[in-house]
Amino acid sequence: MRLNNSLQGSILLARHNLTELRNLELDVNNFTTIPNSLSSCSELEVLKINLNHLDGPFPTAICQLKFLQHLDISENNIGGILPACFSPPHMRYAKLSKNRLQGPLPHAFFNWTRLQILDLSHNQLTGPIPKWFDNLSILRILLLNKNHFEGEILSQFCNLSELSLIDLSNNSLSGSIPPCLGNITFTPLLGNLGLPRSGVVLRAQDIMVEELIESVTKSITLVYRGNTISAIDLSCNNFAGHIPPKIGKLFHLKSLNLSHNSLSGTISITFANLTAQRT
Template sequence: MGHFNIPSHLNPNMSIVDISDNKIQGPIPANICSVFPQLGRLNLSSNFLQGNIPPCLGNLKTMLMIDLSHNQLYGGIPEMSAQSDSLMFLRLSNNHLSGKITPTIFCSSSLKFLYLDGNKFDGNIPSIDISTFPYYSLSDIDLSNNNLSGELPRWIWNVSNLQTLAVSNNQLKGLIPVELCYLDSLKFLDLSKNNFFGPMPSCFHAQSIRHLHLSRNRLSGTLTNAFFNSSSLVTLDLSENQLTGEIPYKIGTLSALSVLLLKANYLVGEIPIDICKLYSLNIIDLSQNKLSGRIPSCLSHLTFEPSDGKSSTLDSTEVLGLVGIVDFGDFLRGANYFGITEFELFNFRVEEPFNLHASIHEQREEK
């Protein structure tokens, strides 16, 4: 463990500085830009650095990437750093940065990847007018785990090449804008753990979206027209909302679906037989609803094979730590999970015997 000491003399040929994953403490040297005037990549992540971010970093015309994540930096984002015309990648995640997010950080013509998650930023997400930019390149935005409030600004839904938007665990509110339907490049959307309310946009037909997390909000209405033309959808998490009605038979059209989480809503009716068409399904949680009727017998024939690197050695209780786990022994072990509560199990009738050893682990919690 030591301080970040740099030479006092000019090093014009140094373009990459990477001292990540060490135990360096203290401030980032204020003269770092004058010592390394041609710096293109700066990675100081996963240390114990403290203090403010040097404003001069935004003045370096050759700077492409800055990663200061997982430190103990405080203060805000320097205005000059936010105005860089060359910076493409900025990760300031998991520090103690605070205050309002400067609007200019979203106005860069070069920035493509912006990660400000895990800090103490507050206030509204700034409103800007991206129509004034000839080309807007921002594709990944992560503002999760802050103290942001207000509604999502409309300009976000006009970023045609947006691929990732994560704003979970803030205090955001309002309706989910209908403009969400037209983001053709969007692959990952996480609005969970906020105060969004109202119905989900019924026009959501995005073919590109793969992971959708809307849990722990106050979304209401039915699932009739939501998401069921999204053939590439891998994760659908709508748990802990106020959704009503039945699980639509159209759910069987989500051919790539691997994770289905509808826990803790007000869903009624039977589990549709079409759920058995989800051959890629690994994790399903329908617990804490008002479902009844028959459990489709085809669930006893699904292999629930782990997919895409999921470990087959994890116990089902380790996957999500959810309530009301029904553990069908080796049948649903590993990354494979089927959840209904003990109370709900008594309301179901199984069409055919599962011929499986079942044990119920009750970990009740308030809804």
């Protein structure tokens, strides 16, 4: 079910005839609220309500969608703290960017072991990046930029061996850049990102990765296509110390941005290995 119009008001869902609905796309409208009756769509796997006018706290009705795999509620006015109940076990793609979310990341995210893309950018999230992030072992894309995260990047973060792109820019992170980031290959994202039971293939091209993966480097906006995503952006933070030589061995990287920090020392000769070209 897809509605891309100028509809407005509340989303009205009839309890008696949507129990088998698996794909609901209401993006690019003027809806303002998500009803509690959304929880009756118990088989829902894809929910897109981005680019609306949703207001208030995170809709707890979404917590009841146990089969949800693809969620996009970006570019709304949803505020407050993410509830602990938000922990769908099958989630693969979550885009909550450009809202007004606040507070630390809930421990419930620990259970998102199938997650491959997480976009929480352009919010007001605070606190450190949690230790449990390494439980997201197949995460490919992580966007936490333009929030208020602080503290150091912990070594557990380096266990995200499947990463293709990480953007932590425009936060208040500090400490040194972990040398173990050089152990992640950052190979370009290729192929299928999952197959929900409804038959909707979550490939890069199907989930608007071009909109998702947008990075501003030196006032130049870079938009990565599905098969060229491979980047690290740690700019506009408070990182100090030297740049680990291991970073220079990430020859798959298409983009590396460490600007606007307090880094010092020399640049290792290993950085001559960064020869990949952005296409």
